[in-house]
Amino acid sequence: MGNGIIGKPIPRPSRDAKVQAYLPSVVAGIGVTVKHFFKNTKELAFGQRNDPVLEAFDDGVTTISYPEQKRPYPERFRGVHRLTLREDGNPRCVACLCCSTACPAQCIHIVAGEYADADKKGWEKYPVSFVIDELRCIFCGYCVEACPCDAIRMDTGQHAVPYDSRDQFIYERETLMSFSDPSGRQLTENPKDDPARGHTPDRLKH
Amino acid sequence: MVKFIAEYQVLIFALVKILIMLGFFLNLAPVLVFVERRQAALIQDRVGPNRAVVKVPGFLLKGALATPALLAGVAVAALCFKFFPANPPETGVGRGFWMAELATLVLWSHALVLAGYVRVSGDAANPLEAALRDMRDPRWIFYTGGFLHLALGVLYGASSPANEAEVSKAFALGGPAALAGVLLLVAAYLGYRIPSGTVELRAAGLLHSIADALKFAFKEDFVPPKADKLLHSLGPLISLFPALVTYAIIPFGDALCFGTTNGALDVTKLAETASTVGACAEGQQAVSLQIADLNIGVLYLFAMGGTGIIGAALAGWSSDNKWSLLGGLRAASQMVSYEVAMGLSLVGAFMVYGTPRLGEMVRWQAENTWGIFVQPLAFFLFFAAAIAEQKRTPFDAPEGESEIIAGYFVEYSSFKFAMFYTGEYIELVTSSALLVTIFLGGWTMPFLHRDAVHVAFGDTVLLHSQMSHLVATLLGVGIFFGKVLSMSFFQIFLRWTLPRFRYDQIMAFGWKFMLPAVIANIVLTGLLVLGASSAGPSVASGLRLAADATGFIVIGASAFLAVKFARLLLSPVERARFTSSGVAARVGRVGRTPETPMQA
Numbered sequence: 001m002g003n004g005i006i007g008k009p010i011p012r013p014s015r016d017a018k019v020q021a022y023l024p025s026v027v028a029g030i031g032v033t034v035k036h037f038f039k040n041t042k043e044l045a046f047g048q049r050n051d052p053v054l055e056a057f058d059d060g061v062t063t064i065s066y067p068e069q070k071r072p073y074p075e076r077f078r079g080v081h082r083l084t085l086r087e088d089g090n091p092r093c094v095a096c097l098c099c100s101t102a103c104p105a106q107c108i109h110i111v112a113g114e115y116a117d118a119d120k121k122g123w124e125k126y127p128v129s130f131v132i133d134e135l136r137c138i139f140c141g142y143c144v145e146a147c148p149c150d151a152i153r154m155d156t157g158q159h160a161v162p163y164d165s166r167d168q169f170i171y172e173r174e175t176l177m178s179f180s181d182p183s184g185r186q187l188t189e190n191p192k193d194d195p196a197r198g199h200t201p202d203r204l205k206h
Numbered sequence: 207m208v209k210f211i212a213e214y215q216v217l218i219f220a221l222v223k224i225l226i227m228l229g230f231f232l233n234l235a236p237v238l239v240f241v242e243r244r245q246a247a248l249i250q251d252r253v254g255p256n257r258a259v260v261k262v263p264g265f266l267l268k269g270a271l272a273t274p275a276l277l278a279g280v281a282v283a284a285l286c287f288k289f290f291p292a293n294p295p296e297t298g299v300g301r302g303f304w305m306a307e308l309a310t311l312v313l314w315s316h317a318l319v320l321a322g323y324v325r326v327s328g329d330a331a332n333p334l335e336a337a338l339r340d341m342r343d344p345r346w347i348f349y350t351g352g353f354l355h356l357a358l359g360v361l362y363g364a365s366s367p368a369n370e371a372e373v374s375k376a377f378a379l380g381g382p383a384a385l386a387g388v389l390l391l392v393a394a395y396l397g398y399r400i401p402s403g404t405v406e407l408r409a410a411g412l413l414h415s416i417a418d419a420l421k422f423a424f425k426e427d428f429v430p431p432k433a434d435k436l437l438h439s440l441g442p443l444i445s446l447f448p449a450l451v452t453y454a455i456i457p458f459g460d461a462l463c464f465g466t467t468n469g470a471l472d473v474t475k476l477a478e479t480a481s482t483v484g485a486c487a488e489g490q491q492a493v494s495l496q497i498a499d500l501n502i503g504v505l506y507l508f509a510m511g512g513t514g515i516i517g518a519a520l521a522g523w524s525s526d527n528k529w530s531l532l533g534g535l536r537a538a539s540q541m542v543s544y545e546v547a548m549g550l551s552l553v554g555a556f557m558v559y560g561t562p563r564l565g566e567m568v569r570w571q572a573e574n575t576w577g578i579f580v581q582p583l584a585f586f587l588f589f590a591a592a593i594a595e596q597k598r599t600p601f602d603a604p605e606g607e608s609e610i611i612a613g614y615f616v617e618y619s620s621f622k623f624a625m626f627y628t629g630e631y632i633e634l635v636t637s638s639a640l641l642v643t644i645f646l647g648g649w650t651m652p653f654l655h656r657d658a659v660h661v662a663f664g665d666t667v668l669l670h671s672q673m674s675h676l677v678a679t680l681l682g683v684g685i686f687f688g689k690v691l692s693m694s695f696f697q698i699f700l701r702w703t704l705p706r707f708r709y710d711q712i713m714a715f716g717w718k719f720m721l722p723a724v725i726a727n728i729v730l731t732g733l734l735v736l737g738a739s740s741a742g743p744s745v746a747s748g749l750r751l752a753a754d755a756t757g758f759i760v761i762g763a764s765a766f767l768a769v770k771f772a773r774l775l776l777s778p779v780e781r782a783r784f785t786s787s788g789v790a791a792r793v794g795r796v797g798r799t800p801e802t803p804m805q806a
């Protein structure tokens with residue numbers, strides 16, 4: 001046997017007849033709530049205290065009255081995803097499935113396809129369908145990390161808004177391609193991995 | 207048209223009654239949701255629901271607020287001055303007196319509201335408002351109002367035979383004129399003071415209920431993929447059903463008596479005065495203000511209320527979710543257990559009243575005394591059991607958020623959830639209505655009889671003032687709805703006061719305390735009823751006196767509460783100050799909270 005658990009003895013709460021009968025304590029408790037309610041209501045109604053709603057808009061009050069006031073998100077805030085575009089308006093995504101493989105929530109679904117004029121373009125694969133379920137997404141950002149050509153980014157600065165139904169949270173390829181970063185750019189920030197711009201990495205050259 | 211009404215009057219009466227009750231119950235449900243949140247916020251001293259806002263054009267608001275006052279003023283002026291000469295002088299004087307008092311009330315209460323407004327906002331639009339803003343203590347408005355009320359009363363009562371004619375004349379003319387003038391003034395001031403631009407209307411958070419209703423209507427109706435689709439949809443229906451049918455047997459007023467034509471009820475012949483014995487006088491027909499006067503009375507209520515269990519249990523079972531299953535089980539077992547105590551707690555009341563019909567119960571209480579005085583134990587037991595039946599705190603283990611999320615309706619969304627929710631709040635109103643009907647005298651008040659206000663103790667008559675049948679009945683309807691409102695309000699206070707019982711405590715309380723207690727109540731009541739009925743006339747007259755005394759107790763308690771309320775309204779603000787240390791101290795030194803830029 002060990003030493004057992006040593007604890008600090010705490011006196012039992014008093015269990016006299018008044019407490020055990022329950023009803024007197026209930027009545028006393030109701031008295032307290034009723035008193036607070038009427039007192040606070042009266043002071044609010046008679047203007048004997050500040051109106052907390054109006055007060056929240058005053059200068060120097062650090063509480064933000066969402067949605068009238070909004071705090072800007074930090075630059076590296078992970079918002080809803082966007083698919084970056086090439087200059088010709090096609091998605092930069094080459095449907096390599098790295099993001100959907102990396103995604104811990106398994107909420108990305110991609111169907112890969114091939115351009116007919118792949119030779120002329122310089123790249124051949126593209127996502128025929130690219131779907132992210134923003135309800136399942138945990139906004140970890142792994143997809144962005146995994147992408148080899150900066151095709152998926154989370155720099156929209158927007159959070160997912162509450163929609164009426166679940167299917168509205170399932171973002172299709174066109175939706176994702178329509179988003180931009182806060183400055184309105186739909187292209188990528190670092191074009192270095194784009195074969196079309198002659199920056200094809202050595203390892204990709206034949 | 208008249209013929210049509212005569213032909214279908216039974217149907218029309220039933221429809222009107224259903225509309226009244228349905229309107230009251232269905233509208234009260236969202237209002238109670240609002241009351242509940244606002245109460246919580248004010249008790250805990252936080253902002254509470256206040257974000258929902260509609261932007262109303264100023265002229266609409268002006269119209270909505272000023273038009274009623276304008277119409278009332280014009281109506282008062284028109285009615286009194288047009289029909290005044292036809293009135294016998296006494297009623298004209300009495301009416302004039304009450305109108306003068308009402309005018310005073312409207313005047314000082316509006317002045318108080320205006321003072322409160324300008325003192326908070328600080329912007330006074332004219333010298334009068336500036337004076338109101340800068341006056342040291344706005345309580346003087348209230349005191350002045352009270353003094354004016356008293357002065358009017360003294361003036362009215364002190365008329366000596368010498369100057370009686372002048373006083374009568376002054377009141378009969380001055381009262382209506384004052385009331386009409388004050389109402390028109392209020393209308394004009396509202397029109398002048400409400401800004402013309404867009405006004406943001408928050409209505410203290412009442413709009414949140416409307417926003418919620420809209421959201422309930424438009425949100426996705428989600429059914430879990432593996433749920434039993436049929437039962438899942440049936441659950442909320444069955445839950446709402448008892449809430450929507452039980453108020454059919456609750457009487458909301460005394461019977462209206464009509465005269466007859468060829469032995470049939472004639473709606474145009476509303477009785478002038480009511481008989482004091484029985485429902486209606488000879489040759490009259492009664493329209494009881496109760497949708498259905500069933501002979502099984504309150505048993506119907508238990509039968510219907512019992513079906514609610516099935517709804518909760520079905521919802522819990524069919525959702526394919528362990529939390530809801532647990533919640534459904536808890537709800538079913540709890541409701542079944544408390545159903546027993548609830549039914550048995552009324553057996554004593556049946557013995558005393560000698561009937562299961564709610565209307566007759568109220569009549570018994572009108573003739574003798576309120577049920578709470580003859581069945582005090584049953585009142586508390588029934589109250590507790592009713593709360594347990596509604597699954598509200600402290601008996602809300604079926605939806606214990608901290609243990610099983612939301613219990614049996616965890617998997618419900620949109621309108622199905624709204625049905626559960628509405629059902630719950632309608633049940634709250636129904637149980638309040640039941641408590642009021644069975645224990646708190648229904649539509650009656652002590653000393654308020656079917657034909658008169660009659661204050662008496664034993665054989666000594668202290669006050670007697672005649673009333674017409676219509677006025678008495680309408681007053682009764684108002685009293686009933688007022689009592690139900692206050693009772694619902696009180697039940698919501700319970701929610702913010704009591705912590706939740708553990709599930710085993712609920713069961714132990716139900717079976718080991720409530721059940722023995724209700725049985726003891728039955729035995730005790732039986733013995734007392736037997737004893738009282740076999741005792742001599744001296745005991746009977748003693749009981750009579752005791753019954754009259756309870757009337758004074760009720761009135762006394764109401765007066766005590768009113769005085770307490772007035773004292774609260776007049777009490778000065780005492781604000782605890784926490785400025786000795788920390789941030790508060792710094793704020794106190796600097797005089798304001800430190801400026802923090804809005805930054806990420």
Ligand code: SF4
Nearest residue numbers: 103137138140141143
């Ligand atoms: S942020 Fe994380 S969870 Fe969301 S899609 Fe990307 S990898 Fe998946």
Ligand code: SF4
Nearest residue numbers: 093094096097099147
């Ligand atoms: S977004 Fe990037 S990682 Fe995902 S499939 Fe396209 S290219 Fe690959």
